[in-house]
Amino acid sequence: MATTAIAGSSSRLGDWLLLLLVGALAVLWVIPVVWVVAMSLKPNTELMRSTAGLLPIPFTIENYVNLFTVSAVPRWLINSTIVALAMTSLTLILSATAGYAFARFEFPGKRVLFILVLTGLMVPEQAVFIPLHTMFSGWDLHNTHLALTTPRLAVPMGVFLMTQFFKAIPRELEEAAELDNASRLKVFLRIMLPLSIPALTTLGLFTFMHAWNDYLWPLVSATDKSMYTVTLGLASIQGNFAQSEGLGSVMASAVFASLPIMILYLIFQRFIVSGIAMGAGK
């Protein structure tokens, strides 16, 4: 009896120490971000003198004001928003329809087609970005939102997830509707889609984040500065920026570019973290 009590209290002490240690690491983890945000809120002249300090003293919002008045960042944000929204909505439509076909229909070639789609999971972007570039050159479509969006719709992860999700829905729900002679399309729209809102939300969030952060394909496809996404635009202002006079402005651009993603993350954190488990667990 006495020994278990001691063991209990020492393990509780251990728990606290461990938590303290990880807590310290968590603080270290956010310090770079705090520092960057602080720099974005300091005057450039002050930053020329010193970049030290985690608090924005002296404080200014000039860097953010300049962002909107003189920089290309707003234009890049619009491009990113168009591309990310288009890619997300189209991925949801394509994944849901194809997933429904694989989960609920019997048709010749189903197995072969499903394996063909699954194999695509193992094709990395780098294996296709050169031929894609020549294709879009041939069609004279580079530097368009269309070029930034369409090649990235061919990712089969969403189809795979939706197939698994639809398969797990009990058939009774559809059978009742089929007795009323509802068409397959109606069953899909009225029954299956509403049931899959949680899965679609997770898939949508991931697609949006991937689209927003996409780098290699926009890098080769969008060469015209006005067609940059914000991720690509940020790459273009790197280089010797650490020595530059406009350090505060660079930092403000980075903060601003991350804002939409950060907000999404804070709202949907639960969906995103559990979504990873859903994607990999299957």
Add this chain to the structure above:
Amino acid sequence: MTAVAGTEPARAATPERSLRAGDALQAYLFLAPFLIIYLVFLVYPLFKGFWISLHDWELVGDYREYIGFLNYVDLWNDPLFWRVVRNTLTFVAMTVPAMTALALALALAVHKPGRARSVMRGVFFGSSVFSVTVVTLVWQMVLNGDRGLVAHLFRSLGLEPINFLGDPFWAMPSLTFATLWWGVGLPLALFLASLNQIPRELYEAAELDSASRWTVLRRITLPAIKRTTILVLVLQIVGQFQIFGQAQLMTGGGPANGTRVIVQYIYETGFRDWQIGYAAAMAVVLFVLMFAFSMLQLWLGRKED
């Protein structure tokens, strides 16, 4: 998700729906939008990439000449190609074990419920939502030898600051650090999910035997998450093999090609030197390597089941 998955047996009990006329046609209609996009933008480019790799093909202009496997022969004899392969492998060898160990340690520390732990989970995962360009911007600044955060820290401790990204020894570890900070969220989430699935009874039994913390970890926890650990390792190897943005933006491949990696070399060959035939050959090699590795994972997964 689990609630829905739990109803699986009930579904199996219902008889399969009978085939209706026109079903196949409808199925193809549902499938067509994705399948067309998939064939045009993934399957076809994959073969076209191989076709390009058999040519001396320039990015701009119409110059292209069929040269068979000459690009692959050149690749074999290209010292820089072997250098970037070695650099990439070094990066993978440094990053993957560190990432997996860090993710596992963090998961063990924060997987229990509680407000503080929940906030920390959010913090460690949070850095993975940034784009590669934001991550490289932050870390270039943090590691800057003159005005960086670490330089400030070194000076306040009376140490000489190091220009990490320009230093032959520190450049590669710097990329690893930035990558750990950026990427630990995904493996962390996988480990967390896996830890939450271990039945509580196992731990209760161990408590009755008053097993030590270490014994519980070694005998119960680690064996229970073995599958996830393998999954994390494979995903990490495949993922880190594709490193590009960090090297391109933080070190530019330097100093003296010390951090130039495969994808960066492909990009530079194709889009700076315009030799897309040669670049495509490298991309094919990269793809074959990674595909083989993924197949190995599938095979291992089958064996586990």
